[in-house]
Structure formats: C-alpha cells, structure tokens
Amino acid sequence: MYGENNIYLVTNQYLKDKKFDIVKKRIAIFASGSGSNAQKIMEHFKYSNMAEVSLVLSNNPDAYVLQRADNFEIPSHVFDRKTFYESSEVVDILKRLEIDLVVLAGFLWLIPENLLKAFPNKIINIHPALLPKFGGKGMYGDRVHKAVLEAAEEEHGITIHFVNENFDEGEVIQQAKFKIDADDTLETIKFKGQQLEHQYFPKVIENLLKKYN
Numbered sequence: 001m002y003g004e005n006n007i008y009l010v011t012n013q014y015l016k017d018k019k020f021d022i023v024k025k026r027i028a029i030f031a032s033g034s035g036s037n038a039q040k041i042m043e044h045f046k047y048s049n050m051a052e053v054s055l056v057l058s059n060n061p062d063a064y065v066l067q068r069a070d071n072f073e074i075p076s077h078v079f080d081r082k083t084f085y086e087s088s089e090v091v092d093i094l095k096r097l098e099i100d101l102v103v104l105a106g107f108l109w110l111i112p113e114n115l116l117k118a119f120p121n122k123i124i125n126i127h128p129a130l131l132p133k134f135g136g137k138g139m140y141g142d143r144v145h146k147a148v149l150e151a152a153e154e155e156h157g158i159t160i161h162f163v164n165e166n167f168d169e170g171e172v173i174q175q176a177k178f179k180i181d182a183d184d185t186l187e188t189i190k191f192k193g194q195q196l197e198h199q200y201f202p203k204v205i206e207n208l209l210k211k212y213n
Contacts, residue, residue: 025051025100025209030107031058035065037105037126037197042072044202051209054097059084059109084112091118100212103205104163108140111163123163124208126201128193130175131159135168145190148180156180156189158196160204173208176200 027045029038035056042053056069056076069076083089091114094102102115104125111123127135129144139147148156157177162170176196180189 024048025212026054026098027051027101027103027205027209028055028057028094028097028099029053029065029103029105031056031063031065031105032060032108033063033065033106035063035068035105036194037201038065039068040198041103041105041202041205042068042074044206046072048206051100051206054099055093057090057093059107065106081109084109088114091115094118101205101209102163105201106140110137110167111165113165116163116165121162122212124173124205125161125163125168125170126197127159127161127168128190128197129159130155130157130177131161131168131172135159137167139168142186142190145186145193148189149184149186154180156193158193158200160201174200174204 027041029041031038038056045051045053053072053074056065056074058065058076058078059080061078066076066078077090077093079090095118099119100122102119102123104111104123107125116123127144128141129135129139129148133153134144134147145156155177157175159168159175160173161168162173164170176199178192178196
C-alpha cells in the first residue's frame with residue numbers, strides 16, 4: 001500500500017503529463033497522526049487544475065493519515081528518525097517529484113537543516129494556537145488546548161506559518177481566532193479550532209502556490 005514503489009509510479013505519471021504541458025503545482029504533506037487537516041487538503045485539491053497532493057509522508061507507520069492517502073490514491077512514504085536526520089533520502093524523494101510546497105499537518109518532529117535548505121520559504125505548518133503564545137517543543141494537540149484553558153485566555157485560534165529551524169517560530173502567514181466562552185471545555189475549544197484549521201489551511205496553501213512561478 002505504501003512505500004517507494006508508489007513514489008516511482010507517480011514520478012512516471014508526472015513525466016508523462018509534463019510532455020503535454022499538464023503540469024500542476026505539487027504538494028507534499030507530512031503528518032504523524034490521524035491527518036484530518038491532510039484530508040481537507042486532499043479534498044480541496046482533488047479536482048484542482050492548478051495543484052495536487054503528490055505525496056504523503058509520515059514518521060509513524062500506524063498513522064491513519066496513510067489510509068487517508070490511500071483512499072485518495074495518493075502515494076505515501078514512511079521514514080524513521082535515523083533516515084530523517086542522518087540521510088538525504090526524504091529530500092531526494094521530494095526533489096525527484098519536483099515538489100513545490102511542503103505542508104506540515106500535524107507533524108511532530110523538528111525539520112532538519114537539509115530539508116530547510118532544499119525548500120527555502122516553501123515549508124509551512126499549522127499550529128493550534130495564536131503564536132507566539134502556547135508554542136514550542138512539546139506543545140501540540142490537547143496539550144495546547146489544556147494550557148490555554150489553564151491560562152484563562154479569553155480567545156484562542158490557529159496560526160499558519162513558515163517553518164524555520166525552531167519549533168513554531170517561523171514567519172506568520174495567517175491567524176484566525178475565536179472567543180472562548182465561559183462554558184467552553186477542552187473538547188469545545190478543540191472543535192472550534194479544528195473548524196478554523198479546515199477552513200483556512202487549504203486556502204492559504206492555494207494562495208501561496210499561486211505566487212510561485
């Protein structure tokens with residue numbers, strides 16, 4: 001279902017399309033878990049004439065995002081920590097597919113230097129809080145929402161940003177927020193945040209790709 005064979009197949013199809021000048025912008029999604037944002041991105045670009053999701057990558061062989069990719073007939077690739085940080089395998093795959101934009105959608109590892117250099121200002125991430133608040137190493141998922149509630153914040157939201165060498169410190173592209181009501185719980189603010197993620201993330205990706213030559 002997953003692995004290098006699928007990557008070679010999509011590369012061959014890309015070369016066939018290129019002969020007829022049917023070349024779309026190409027997106028690679030990195031995810032570590034379920035992949036609900038990845039799902040929305042795949043849905044958004046499924047029938048697009050300007051871009052496509054060409055590859056889904058994960059550091060977790062049991063991540064449900066791999067099944068989501070398979071459902072859309074999108075190739076996937078799984079890698080381990082040693083491969084990611086001590087080899088050029090992942091970068092080589094992305095270059096082979098001529099990826100235009102790398103999207104982190106719930107990916108929990110810090111991006112290595114070789115990947116940052118290979119795709120300058122072309123790696124973006126979504127964070128479930130209004131950065132610079134509630135960001136940094138270990139701040140992801142429910143940990144973020146619990147911290148927001150414990151801090152008695154009056155508002156919460158999401159941040160879409162470029163990726164640099166530090167967790168959650170890249171240039172902000174867009175933020176969206178909502179008011180925290182007195183009776184809000186962990187589940188309700190999580191739901192409100194996910195609605196914003198699903199609404200904004202695919203559109204931001206599309207707008208960025210329109211700017212690339």
